[in-house]
Amino acid sequence: MRVLQVFDRKDYSPHARRTVRRASRAIILRAGEIAMVKSEREGFYKFPGGGIENGETRESALCREVREETGLIVRGDTIRPFGIIREVHSDMFRHGCVFEQVSYYYRCEVLNEIDQPDLDKYESELGFTLAFVPIATAIEENTRRAAGMRTSFLRRELRVLEMLENELHA
Numbered sequence: 001m002r003v004l005q006v007f008d009r010k011d012y013s014p015h016a017r018r019t020v021r022r023a024s025r026a027i028i029l030r031a032g033e034i035a036m037v038k039s040e041r042e043g044f045y046k047f048p049g050g051g052i053e054n055g056e057t058r059e060s061a062l063c064r065e066v067r068e069e070t071g072l073i074v075r076g077d078t079i080r081p082f083g084i085i086r087e088v089h090s091d092m093f094r095h096g097c098v099f100e101q102v103s104y105y106y107r108c109e110v111l112n113e114i115d116q117p118d119l120d121k122y123e124s125e126l127g128f129t130l131a132f133v134p135i136a137t138a139i140e141e142n143t144r145r146a147a148g149m150r151t152s153f154l155r156r157e158l159r160v161l162e163m164l165e166n167e168l169h170a
Contacts, residue, residue: 001104004083005159007152012090018098019091024062025049026074027082027107027164033132034164035110037069040127044145045138046157047105048072048130058104066108069123070130071115078109083163085156101153105160135165 025047028035036045048069052061063074082105091097119128139161146154 001081002083003086004105004163005085005156007085007087007089007155009089012088012098013096016090016096016098018100019094020100020102022052022058022102023050023104024052024058024065025103025105025160026062026066027105027160028066028072028110029107029164030110030132032134034135034138034161035070035072036131036133036138037128038131038133040129042126042145044142044154044157045131045133046153047160049103059106062104062106062108066110067115068118068120069128071117072110072130073113073115075109075111078107080107081105082107082160085159087152087156089152101156103156135161135168139165 026035026049027047035048037048038045048066049062050065050069052058059076059079062079063076066072066074085103085105087101089099091099139158142154142158142161146158
């Protein structure tokens with residue numbers, strides 16, 4: 001899978017212990033809009049998806065996470081690699097360590113039926129809801145929100161949204 005971007009703050013020692021978290025994220029386009037998870041509390045949009053658990057493939061994690069966060073059911077035969085984004089920075093929770101987030105983005109299609117989402121506590125607290133929106137809307141809102149947030153995940157999501165927008169208008 002092609003590497004789309006590496007966001008490396010280089011704010012750590014190269015000899016520091018590294019924790020790597022891998023996640024699968026879905027790009028679901030329908031009728032000119034993209035499926036996103038919206039935080040009603042914070043106002044940002046994120047791609048459906050999340051962490052890959054032990055024993056899971058990236059594709060099975062994608063299907064599970066999309067269903068948990070949105071209720072959408074991914075058609076396994078439609079999963080196609082889009083690209084990887086890596087984020088590397090000092091670990092916010094473990095002093096002297098490095099945190100690396102590796103996000104695998106996949107294009108996929110979903111069934112027309114929707115199940116009930118099964119959100120984690122923090123996802124419920126953030127008010128996660130499924131939203132089909134124009135890509136430009138997600139870019140605009142995330143650009144506005146990114147200025148006031150300490151975390152870098154919005155920069156990652158914006159990069160993929162901008163690539164999709166450029167691809168659709170090429």
